[in-house]
Amino acid sequence: MTRREHKCAAAVTRTPIVVRVVTSGWMALPVLIALMTSLAVLWAPLPAGGAVDSSVVPTALVANCEPTTPPFGIGERLVFDIKYGFVHGGTAVMSIPEMVWHRGYPCYRIVSIAESNSFISAFFPVRDVAESLLDARQMVSRKFEKHLSEGNFRAHDLILFDHDRHIAIYPKKGRIVPLALNAQDILSSLYYVRMMKLEVGSSVSIENHADKKNYPLEIKVLRRERVKVPAGEFDCIVVEPVMRTGGLFSQKGRLWVWMTDDEVHMPVLMKSKIAIGSISAVLRSYEHAEHIRSQFP
Numbered sequence: 001m002t003r004r005e006h007k008c009a010a011a012v013t014r015t016p017i018v019v020r021v022v023t024s025g026w027m028a029l030p031v032l033i034a035l036m037t038s039l040a041v042l043w044a045p046l047p048a049g050g051a052v053d054s055s056v057v058p059t060a061l062v063a064n065c066e067p068t069t070p071p072f073g074i075g076e077r078l079v080f081d082i083k084y085g086f087v088h089g090g091t092a093v094m095s096i097p098e099m100v101w102h103r104g105y106p107c108y109r110i111v112s113i114a115e116s117n118s119f120i121s122a123f124f125p126v127r128d129v130a131e132s133l134l135d136a137r138q139m140v141s142r143k144f145e146k147h148l149s150e151g152n153f154r155a156h157d158l159i160l161f162d163h164d165r166h167i168a169i170y171p172k173k174g175r176i177v178p179l180a181l182n183a184q185d186i187l188s189s190l191y192y193v194r195m196m197k198l199e200v201g202s203s204v205s206i207e208n209h210a211d212k213k214n215y216p217l218e219i220k221v222l223r224r225e226r227v228k229v230p231a232g233e234f235d236c237i238v239v240e241p242v243m244r245t246g247g248l249f250s251q252k253g254r255l256w257v258w259m260t261d262d263e264v265h266m267p268v269l270m271k272s273k274i275a276i277g278s279i280s281a282v283l284r285s286y287e288h289a290e291h292i293r294s295q296f297p
Helices: 188-195 248-252
Strands: 005-007 021-024 027-030 077-084 087-102 105-116 126-135 141-150 153-162 167-170 175-178 203-210 213-229 232-243 254-260 267-274 277-287
Touching (some): 087 126, 105 141, 141 188, 188 203, 213 254, 232 267
Antiparallel strands (some): 021 027, 077 087, 087 105, 105 126, 126 141, 153 167, 203 213, 213 232, 267 277
């Protein structure tokens, strides 16, 4: 932690999903790459440093310029089985345990943990942890941090997003690089897309920042499809991210994400074709955010 962060005294509401799988050995960290075509996604102002009033349901503006409430939030927890072909490699858990104050901004703390199972861990243990702080008012990333432990390999990365100056700061590397307008990190972007209205046959564009680079993405909405996974059977829309300027997905392979065809847009299945096979993340269990459990039990 490079700056002091305080837990919010109370919770606000929700959070979303998008499209990307970061492969590492036997594991895949399911991180959707967000969609954001609006320049300003502003929630009702909250007093800096004060308590967050949990009785207030904030709204945001998305691409169609209509007010909306995020379909995710505190209490959401998604558990995926990670498979490499027919081999069960481990689990990935994506959750929003709390809100915190970061540099005066109230933020959702989004956590993704991918771990190998006991069989894989016997010869190649994996535990990858990624955390994103998503600004609850402006719906942009304020901070991204990841800790990778894969076999004997260890890595730690930290990115601070300064949207006012349009720069991304890498404190551990002593680097400052340009930041695209309203760029998300690979985890927050995953959540933002769930707020958007997705129509089959259409596409939306977003900016994503990772590894000191800005990645422009086009998210294609391909079709509707009903799928059955361990968590249940769901009517879904299928989306695919495509690089607008070449490179990324020709190297990493193609990715498809099945998201529920409702207001929640919960991801239930992710499949990625890579050079040496395929990786899938299959939803095993889920808990909705506290504020929507009565609507979507």
